[in-house]
Every structure is written in structure tokens, then in C-alpha cells.
Amino acid sequence: MPRTGRPRGFDRDQAVEAAMELFWEHGYEPTSLSQLKACMGGISSASFYAAFGSKEALFQEGLARYLATHGQVMAPLHDPSLKPREAVEQALRRSARMQSGRDHPLGCFVTLSATNCSPENRHLRALVQQERERNRTALADCIQRAVDRGELQAKTDTAGLTTLFNTFLLGISLEARDGTELEKLDAAASQLMRMWDALAEPERP
Amino acid sequence: MPRTGRPRGFDRDQAVEAAMELFWEHGYEPTSLSQLKACMGGISSASFYAAFGSKEALFQEGLARYLATHGQVMAPLHDPSLKPREAVEQALRRSARMQSGRDHPLGCFVTLSATNCSPENRHLRALVQQERERNRTALADCIQRAVDRGELQAKTDTAGLTTLFNTFLLGISLEARDGTELEKLDAAASQLMRMWDALAEPERP
DNA sequence: GCCGTTCTGGACCGATTAATCTAGAAGTCA
DNA sequence: TGACTTCTAGATTAATCGGTCCAGAACGGC
Numbered sequence: 166m167p168r169t170g171r172p173r174g175f176d177r178d179q180a181v182e183a184a185m186e187l188f189w190e191h192g193y194e195p196t197s198l199s200q201l202k203a204c205m206g207g208i209s210s211a212s213f214y215a216a217f218g219s220k221e222a223l224f225q226e227g228l229a230r231y232l233a234t235h236g237q238v239m240a241p242l243h244d245p246s247l248k249p250r251e252a253v254e255q256a257l258r259r260s261a262r263m264q265s266g267r268d269h270p271l272g273c274f275v276t277l278s279a280t281n282c283s284p285e286n287r288h289l290r291a292l293v294q295q296e297r298e299r300n301r302t303a304l305a306d307c308i309q310r311a312v313d314r315g316e317l318q319a320k321t322d323t324a325g326l327t328t329l330f331n332t333f334l335l336g337i338s339l340e341a342r343d344g345t346e347l348e349k350l351d352a353a354a355s356q357l358m359r360m361w362d363a364l365a366e367p368e369r370p
Numbered sequence: 371m372p373r374t375g376r377p378r379g380f381d382r383d384q385a386v387e388a389a390m391e392l393f394w395e396h397g398y399e400p401t402s403l404s405q406l407k408a409c410m411g412g413i414s415s416a417s418f419y420a421a422f423g424s425k426e427a428l429f430q431e432g433l434a435r436y437l438a439t440h441g442q443v444m445a446p447l448h449d450p451s452l453k454p455r456e457a458v459e460q461a462l463r464r465s466a467r468m469q470s471g472r473d474h475p476l477g478c479f480v481t482l483s484a485t486n487c488s489p490e491n492r493h494l495r496a497l498v499q500q501e502r503e504r505n506r507t508a509l510a511d512c513i514q515r516a517v518d519r520g521e522l523q524a525k526t527d528t529a530g531l532t533t534l535f536n537t538f539l540l541g542i543s544l545e546a547r548d549g550t551e552l553e554k555l556d557a558a559a560s561q562l563m564r565m566w567d568a569l570a571e572p573e574r575p
Numbered sequence: 576g577c578c579g580t581t582c583t584g585g586a587c588c589g590a591t592t593a594a595t596c597t598a599g600a601a602g603t604c605a
Numbered sequence: 606t607g608a609c610t611t612c613t614a615g616a617t618t619a620a621t622c623g624g625t626c627c628a629g630a631a632c633g634g635c
Binding site for chain 4: 374376377379414421
């Protein structure tokens with residue numbers, strides 16, 4: 166933090182937040198420098214580059230901001246203290262609720278902000294893809310843990326079940342962006358969790 | 371078709387095909403005129419505009435081409451002569467197979483080509499969204515038909531089940547683009563279809 | 576008051592964007 | 606052959622892209 170010199174004329178934190186929403190809504194490439202500067206209160210190019218370095222660096226800050234806030238709906242998947250079924254169900258329902266929320270862009274930043282990408286920005290796509298991979302792995306671990314603990318039948322096709330849940334999870338983004346209401350997404354999640362129960366080892370009487 | 375004048379120096383049909391693949395891979399906005407002209411054999415701007423009118427018109431032609439070819443994997447959903455279960459299963463499995471195919475871009479044109487969009491191209495996003503809506507409706511009709519015919523229990527939550535299948539269907543795009551192999555997608559589809567069977571009215575003995 | 580530091584407004588950069596224009600080439604038809 | 610039509614190569618358009626530069630403003634420390 167600088168203790169001397171002319172103070173910044175805008176709130177850097179709010180600016181990152183506003184930029185995140187722009188990237189979230191329109192994606193990395195369609196979001197222009199002019200839009201970004203405008204959403205920060207009409208700051209100048211000099212101010213922009215002094216504060217963030219580049220458009221790309223700002224995008225990475227936006228991603229980090231998203232992961233630390235809205236993206237936390239996926240946290241249950243990475244919490245080993247939760248029962249696997251609980252973790253999965255919470256990830257689904259929290260994702261659905263967050264992504265269909267109306268106080269920010271619809272859908273998920275991680276799946277939607279770098280979908281359409283020029284070859285020269287491939288590394289940015291890789292950045293968010295890596296995040297999806299993290300969730301995919303966590304989900305797989307969750308399901309494996311459920312089998313290990315006897316909460317799913319031993320014969321369960323874990324790879325297939327993981328892909329099923331992950332594909333649904335990813336699909337929520339597109340569904341939410343198309344305007345599907347939370348009620349329907351939640352009902353779909355309920356159906357899917359009923360399936361989990363059907364695959365659960367029946368209690369020995 | 372013109373019967374007089376200098377003949378076109380390139381194959382218009384092949385050009386539309388090549389453009390479709392570019393839009394499919396990178397999306398509408400990141401695909402530049404230079405790339406498009408290059409993939410058509412390095413034609414000039416004049417040739418391009420004489421043949422297609424505009425970048426946007428070409429995109430619409432590309433979409434139409436996709437729907438008439440690769441997009442036909444969704445046809446079962448619109449075929450009332452198929453049993454509902456068969457229609458849904460075929461739509462899932464054919465989508466998974468097509469979208470993970472390696473002789474064209476991964477995923478689905480309809481869900482991926484206009485995801486990241488500037489406000490001024492909103493109408494193009496609406497164009498592909500409308501296509502998704504068509505499939506959503508067809509899927510809902512399919513499931514309603516299954517209930518009506520007694521192939522699913524009368525108490526079935528049709529809206530929830532429709533959203534479940536549609537969300538999975540959309541998710542296949544993102545999953546395929548992330549490189550998930552057909553084997554896993556197919557296993558996930560199998561799990562989902564097993565769920566259908568669990569919801570089916572049990573046969574009276 | 577003055578110095579060093581940091582930020583700001585605005586001009587400016589080359590590159591690229593989608594799209595247009597002009598001159599001429601290459602065909603059909605009479 | 607010559608009129609007519611259609612397409613092509615290449616220069617050119619205005620606008621916008623992400624990014625840089627500079628002169629001066631606004632602060633803390635001395």
C-alpha cells in the first residue's frame with residue numbers, strides 16, 4: 166500500500182468487482198477497454214494501466230474475485246468433513262441458486278467468461294478450464310469416498326456417475342443463462358439426488 | 371444461379387462449411403474476416419461480400435448448415451414416431467458421440483458459437499438461443515408424452531425431469547469441449563437412462 | 576516551501592476491425 | 606466481334622482495438 170503520492174481517484178476494489186461482472190456477462194474478448202474504463206467511473210487509460218497492468222491481468226483478478234465470492238458455492242465439494250451425498254447436493258443446489266440470481270450476470274463465470282476465445286488467448290481459456298478440472302476431480306473424489314464408505318454400492322460405475330453429475334453441474338450454467346428459473350433447476354437437482362439414493366446400498370434389515 | 375458473367379473462383383459450399391467450423395471452434399466475434407477469407411482459400415474482401423453479404427449473414431448460413439448436418443443428432447426429439455424413451459436416449463447418445471468427435475470442433479455449435487457476445491450482437495445470441503428453446507420444448511413434449519402413454523408414472527415431476535435431461539444435454543457441450551471422452555459421456559447417459567427406468571410405471575404382474 | 580512519489584487527463588501509437596470502392600479480368604450471349 | 610454481366614485483386618475507408626507517453630495535479634515527508 167502506498168503511503169505517499171497522489172491518492173487514487175477511484176475505488177480499486179469496486180473497480181475489480183465491476184470488471185468481474187462485465188467479463189462474467191460478456192466474456193473476456195467482447196469486453197473492451199472502453200467498457201471497462203467506463204464501468205470504473207470513466208477513468209483514463211493511464212489510470213487503468215497503472216492500477217491493473219493489462220486487460221488480461223484484470224481478468225485474472227476478476228476470476229480470483231469470483232472464486233473467492235460467488236464461486237464459493239462449490240466449496241462443499243472440497244470439504245472432506247461433509248458426507249459425500251451432502252457435499253454433492255449442496256454443490257448442486259447452491260450453484261443453481263447462485264447462478265440464477267438476478268443481482269449479477271446469469272450462469273457461472275468459470276464456464277462462460279472464456280468460452281469463445283481466439284487462439285492467442287488460449288491460455289486464458291486454459292485458466293478457467295483448470296478450475297473446472299479442479300471441481301471435476303473433487304466431485305470424483307467425493308463419489309469415490311461414498312463408495313469407499315459404503316454409501317454407494319460397491320458396483321457403482323464411479324466414472325460414469327461422476328461424469329453425470331459434472332455434466333449436470335456444467336449444464337446449469339447454460340440453462341441459467343437461458344433464463345431457466347431456480348425452481349426448475351432445483352427440481353432437476355432433486356430428481357438427480359433421488360437417483361443417488363437409488364444407487365445407495367440398501368440398509369440391512 | 372447466375373448463367374452469365376465471370377464464374378466464381380472458389381467453391382461457395384466448401385466455404386460455408388469451413389466458415390461454420392471456424393465459428394464453431396472460436397465463436398462469432400473472435401472469428402475475424404481475415405480468418406474467414408483465409409479459410410476460403412485466401413479470397414478477397416470483394417469476393418467475400420459479393421458471395422455472403424456480411425459476416426453476420428455468413429454466420430447465419432453456418433448455423434443453418436450445422437442444423438442440417440451435425441445438428442441432426444437432435445432429430446429424434448422431434449420424431450413423434452419414436453417411443454419417448456428411445457427418442458431421449460438417442461438424442462443423448464448421438465449428441466455425445468457427435469460432440470466428442472475429432473473430425474470437427476468439440477462440443478455443439480448451438481451452445482458454443484455465440485456464448486460470449488457484445489450487446490450489439492445480442493440478436494445473434496438470441497438466434498441460437500431460440501434453437502435451444504426448440505429442443506427444450508421438444509424434450510418437454512417427449513416426457514409429457516411418456517407420462518400420457520403410461521411409460522412414466524403419472525406422478526412424475528415432468529418439469530423437473532425435463533430440466534434434468536435438458537441440463538445434462540447442454541452440459542455435454544462444455545464437457546466435450548473440455549476433452550471428456552465419449553466413453554465417459556456414454557456411461558453418464560446410461561446412468562441417466564437407468565433413472566428413467568426407475569421412474570417408469572412398474573409392469574403389473 | 577520544496578522535493579519525491581503517485582496518480583490523472585488527454586493526446587497519441589500502430590495494428591486490426593468490418594466493410595467499400597475502383598479498375599479490370601473472365602465469362603455468356605447475340 | 607462487341608455488349609453485357611459477374612467476379613476478383615488490391616487499395617482504402619472510418620472506427621475501434623489494447624496500450625503508451627507526457628505534462629501536470631495532488632498528496633506525504635522534510
